Amino acid sequence: MSSATAPGADDIPAQLAEFARDYYHCADCSYCVDATWAERGLDHVCPTIMHHRPVVSWSGRGYLLAARAWFEGAAIDEGALAERVFACTGCGHCEAVCPIGLRPAQIGASLRAVLVARGHAPEPVAALRAAMRTHGNPYALSAASRVDWAAALAFADDEATLLYAPGCAAAWRAPGEAVAQVRVMQAAGERVAWRGAADRCCGGPLREAGCNDDAAQAEAALVRGLTTTRVVVGGLECAPGWRRAATGRAGVHTFGEWLREILAAGRLRIDVTAGLRVHAFDGCAARRPDEARVDDPLREILARCGITPVNDAHGSAHAVCCGAAGTMSAVAGESALRMAAARLVAPAQADVIVVGDPRCRAHLEDAARSAPSAPVLGLAEFLTTHTRIGAPT
Numbered sequence: 001m002s003s004a005t006a007p008g009a010d011d012i013p014a015q016l017a018e019f020a021r022d023y024y025h026c027a028d029c030s031y032c033v034d035a036t037w038a039e040r041g042l043d044h045v046c047p048t049i050m051h052h053r054p055v056v057s058w059s060g061r062g063y064l065l066a067a068r069a070w071f072e073g074a075a076i077d078e079g080a081l082a083e084r085v086f087a088c089t090g091c092g093h094c095e096a097v098c099p100i101g102l103r104p105a106q107i108g109a110s111l112r113a114v115l116v117a118r119g120h121a122p123e124p125v126a127a128l129r130a131a132m133r134t135h136g137n138p139y140a141l142s143a144a145s146r147v148d149w150a151a152a153l154a155f156a157d158d159e160a161t162l163l164y165a166p167g168c169a170a171a172w173r174a175p176g177e178a179v180a181q182v183r184v185m186q187a188a189g190e191r192v193a194w195r196g197a198a199d200r201c202c203g204g205p206l207r208e209a210g211c212n213d214d215a216a217q218a219e220a221a222l223v224r225g226l227t228t229t230r231v232v233v234g235g236l237e238c239a240p241g242w243r244r245a246a247t248g249r250a251g252v253h254t255f256g257e258w259l260r261e262i263l264a265a266g267r268l269r270i271d272v273t274a275g276l277r278v279h280a281f282d283g284c285a286a287r288r289p290d291e292a293r294v295d296d297p298l299r300e301i302l303a304r305c306g307i308t309p310v311n312d313a314h315g316s317a318h319a320v321c322c323g324a325a326g327t328m329s330a331v332a333g334e335s336a337l338r339m340a341a342a343r344l345v346a347p348a349q350a351d352v353i354v355v356g357d358p359r360c361r362a363h364l365e366d367a368a369r370s371a372p373s374a375p376v377l378g379l380a381e382f383l384t385t386h387t388r389i390g391a392p393t
């Protein structure tokens, strides 16, 4: 239920002061809301404005203005504010386009954390936290089913060269991609370990939802009993939590980062089917704000394989989020699917859409069930089905 909070010093969260510089430098230009700039490949910014609620208060600028008003002592309807800030995917595009370097996406993330701490998490976010506490995954699925994706694989018992942590999205929603990632790593000579039933969620979905205390507990559990000095994570959203947890203990790479290194070192040969029209899916991970940012080297890897995507790189930094990230799909699933549908491409334009992030891959496939689209594959699935992989000759 919504409730207006009477103004007063005790009602102004201390965290809001961190962004005072942003509040008073904002030029109200609205670039972060709906900028377009054809020569830069910029065609709108905020997926929430485009596909959920076309109102400024549901955008990065809206979050900044709300935080400023709260900081200055205005009465805030915290329930109504929560409805708005949890409909943000955290894609960071608003922040990436701000011409004076302000932080509307980080302000949104801070508001989510404040609202969770003050008991205003929307019901789907409360359900997410309960699912994590009860089942250890954001989907409220049986913890025992975490191992199902790997039934046909063999892992290294000893002398492992790396630990693979698929992440919840790959393990449950894109299991074919998790399997293919392991097969590609093994083809490169890696001895891949996996924790099986002891594998754990990294806490990434909790962090995105502002449940930072729960996320910190999940991260702390990751490195208990860790015996390898290299970890490869399947999900891009898993990397920040793993990196925080494993600092000083192990190097953490995403599958894409690992593959980029392996290809650069000449440890894997990939021969591509001639004439294949590949659409490279440009994700948001590399422009998310602050510690949430993760490299997505999909285009570099395709180039090393001799593939020129049919969609050129112009504007790749400005692709509007597909809605897979953050709490968007939990609080407004239909809107999140519209975001994904807007990113699909027709079969006449490409033979396959290749996606570097398993979470985006699963979400796009969901949207493709009701929209004509080229098939959607994760990067490793693509490599294992459309190329020949082997040791260099």
Ligand code: SF4
Pocket (backbone or CB within 6 Å): 045, 046, 047, 048, 049, 058, 059, 060, 087, 088, 089, 090, 091, 092, 093, 094, 095, 104, 105, 108, 321
């Ligand atoms: S982070 Fe993305 S979804 Fe959230 S307000 Fe900014 S542009 Fe919109």
Ligand code: SF4
Pocket (backbone or CB within 6 Å): 025, 026, 027, 028, 029, 030, 031, 032, 033, 060, 061, 064, 097, 098, 099, 100, 101, 102, 103, 104
């Ligand atoms: S946050 Fe930046 S882009 Fe958004 S309105 Fe203010 S100055 Fe413009």
